[in-house]
Amino acid sequence: xxxxxxxxxxxxxxxxxxxxxxxxxxxxxxxxxxxxxxxxxxxxxxxxxxxxxxxxxxxxxxxxxxxxxxxxxxxxxxxxxxxxxxxxxxxxxxxxxxxxxxxxxxxxxxxxxxxxxxxxxxxxxxxxxxxxxxxxxxxxxxxxxxxxxxxxxxxxxxxxxxxxxxxxxxxxxxxxxxxxxxxxxxxxxxxxxxxxxxxxxxx
Amino acid sequence: xxxxxxxxxxxxxxxxxxxxxxxxxxxxxxxxxxxxxxxxxxxxxxxxxxxxxxxxxxxxxxxxxxxxxxxxxxxxxxxxxxxxxxxxxxxxxxxxxxxxxxxxxxxxxxxxxxxxxxxxxxxxxxxxxxxxxxxxxxxxxxxxxxxxxxxxxxxxxxxxxxxxxxxxxxxxxxxxxxxxxxxxxxxxxxxxxxxxxxxxxxx
DNA sequence: GAGATTCGCTACGGAACAGTAGCGTTATAG
DNA sequence: CTATAACGCTACTGTTCCGTAGCGAATCTC
Numbered sequence: 001x002x003x004x005x006x007x008x009x010x011x012x013x014x015x016x017x018x019x020x021x022x023x024x025x026x027x028x029x030x031x032x033x034x035x036x037x038x039x040x041x042x043x044x045x046x047x048x049x050x051x052x053x054x055x056x057x058x059x060x061x062x063x064x065x066x067x068x069x070x071x072x073x074x075x076x077x078x079x080x081x082x083x084x085x086x087x088x089x090x091x092x093x094x095x096x097x098x099x100x101x102x103x104x105x106x107x108x109x110x111x112x113x114x115x116x117x118x119x120x121x122x123x124x125x126x127x128x129x130x131x132x133x134x135x136x137x138x139x140x141x142x143x144x145x146x147x148x149x150x151x152x153x154x155x156x157x158x159x160x161x162x163x164x165x166x167x168x169x170x171x172x173x174x175x176x177x178x179x180x181x182x183x184x185x186x187x188x189x190x191x192x193x194x195x196x197x198x199x200x201x202x203x
Numbered sequence: 204x205x206x207x208x209x210x211x212x213x214x215x216x217x218x219x220x221x222x223x224x225x226x227x228x229x230x231x232x233x234x235x236x237x238x239x240x241x242x243x244x245x246x247x248x249x250x251x252x253x254x255x256x257x258x259x260x261x262x263x264x265x266x267x268x269x270x271x272x273x274x275x276x277x278x279x280x281x282x283x284x285x286x287x288x289x290x291x292x293x294x295x296x297x298x299x300x301x302x303x304x305x306x307x308x309x310x311x312x313x314x315x316x317x318x319x320x321x322x323x324x325x326x327x328x329x330x331x332x333x334x335x336x337x338x339x340x341x342x343x344x345x346x347x348x349x350x351x352x353x354x355x356x357x358x359x360x361x362x363x364x365x366x367x368x369x370x371x372x373x374x375x376x377x378x379x380x381x382x383x384x385x386x387x388x389x390x391x392x393x394x395x396x397x398x399x400x401x402x403x404x405x406x
Numbered sequence: 407g408a409g410a411t412t413c414g415c416t417a418c419g420g421a422a423c424a425g426t427a428g429c430g431t432t433a434t435a436g
Numbered sequence: 437c438t439a440t441a442a443c444g445c446t447a448c449t450g451t452t453c454c455g456t457a458g459c460g461a462a463t464c465t466c
Contacts, residue, residue, distance in 0.1 A: 020433095020442075039321055044423060055444045057426080066424065111324040118242055118317035121381065134379070158391065164379060165395040168371030175374065176337070176367060178324065188361065192368040196399035223412075223463095247453060258414040260456080269454065 026052040027059055031073035039111040040119055043070055071125050074116065078133050083140040089153050089199050092144040093190045097170055098183065100137065105180040138167055145197070154197045166193050229255040230262055234276035242314040243322055246273055274328050277319065281336050286343040292356050292402050295347040296393045300373055301386065303340065308383040341370055348400070357400045369396050 030052035034043050045066050049056040063069040081103075084095045103109065120127035142163050148154045169189045173181055191202065233255035237246050248269050252259040266272040284306075287298045306312065323330035345366050351357045372392045376384055394405065 023443080039324075041321075045425085046423070049444095053444095056424095057445085058443060060425070061442075108324065111321045114317045114321035117378070118244075118314045118321065121242075121311065121314040161388075161391045162395070164375045165372040165392060168373070168375035169368040170371070171378065172367045172371035172374045175320065185364075188364045189368060192365070192399040195401065196395040198398065226413080248455085249453070252414095256414090259454095260415085261413060263455070264412075
């Protein structure tokens with residue numbers, strides 16, 4: 001934890017002493033670790049202050065409210081995951097779903113995901129961040145499907161419609177059980193999805 | 204709201220005055236309406252007491268804690284949904300997904316679902332109820348798939364594996380947007396899933 | 407009717423949490 | 437070195453919610 005985009009808004013201006021980037025970074029890291037451990041219900045400013053070593057008053061000086069810090073911290077986790085291109089639909093699927101599998105299996109990711117989605121119903125900012133996060137995570141799927149269409153491996157499709165269908169089985173599996181998803185579980189899904197996309201039978 | 208199974212544990216015994224079934228029913232109804240409106244965060248005993256007209260102290264006399272009442276209320280929502288048999292895979296899918304669509308579109312169902320799933324991580328009782336609820340809701344899918352195998356419309360499958368793949372696209376769609384799912388959106392999913400199951404091309 | 411028990415009401419106690427005030431300390435700009 | 441502003445600390449208010457105590461009134465069994 002540390003390679004996120006910490007935007008220090010005022011560090012370019014000449015001031016006696018800008019809001020310290022160090023405090024922001026420590027606070028965001030603590031916030032994220034609390035969020036992944038206990039979900040939104042485990043995220044309190046008292047806890048962030050204690051874990052980060054940044055005083056609660058300073059947290060308010062930087063972000064103004066607990067919610068803003070939480071949304072900012074989640075926003076910092078948005079990152080592009082690589083999209084390998086192997087020239088084969090099933091192999092591409094295996095690679096990307098393997099990546100998503102590791103994300104889903106890490107920590108108490110489940111609880112956080114659910115709570116964020118629930119809370120997003122009452123918080124437009126949070127909803128936007130959550131939307132962006134999900135969109136970024138499924139981007140590789142959209143890309144590999146588009147490539148399969150381009151090379152003629154599968155017939156043309158409505159990309160948005162079909163992406164939902166492709167990620168669906170994986171998401172349903174993650175929702176269904178808190179057990180980690182194994183690599184072996186992915187295989188039947190890949191075959192199902194490849195057939196659904198209209199790919200020719202496996203070589 | 205009223206056709207749930209309200210089990211009055213002591214109503215068969217001869218006692219001066221049993222815990223009133225009326226109070227239980229009103230409390231459960233109020234609890235459920237609060238849960239569907241505001242999710243778990245909208246569920247408080249004060250709110251249940253106010254909406255149901257049952258005193259908070261009486262709620263404790265019946266259930267002992269807020270959590271027990273909540274789990275009991277959710278347990279009361281478990282009900283079998285009918286499984287039509289039309290003799291055609293795609294038509295069966297259309298019927299069952301149509302049922303699930305209505306459930307998913309009703310009220311603020313989304314938020315409740317997420318919060319319950321998140322809370323289930325820390326509460327075995329709640330997890331059990333949630334598991335049972337999901338299992339009951341997807342039972343028709345398992346049944347219609349089994350029938351399609353039996354009549355030779357699709358090749359034999361691992362039922363659990365494949366059910367996840369079939370419900371997946373629908374669930375992914377529900378998760379993705381808070382907009383109601385339209386009947387038209389189901390069609391591409393049905394075709395995708397039918398192909399995934401190995402059904403012959405549409406007539 | 408007599409006795410027992412439930413019900414509703416009001417009022418508490420206690421915990422957790424958001425957010426603020428005040429004050430002394432520390433680091434930076436000039 | 438000096439002024440300025442951020443920092444950490446402690447303490448506080450206000451709110452929300454769980455869970456409980458005590459009371460009188462209503463109701464059921466016998």
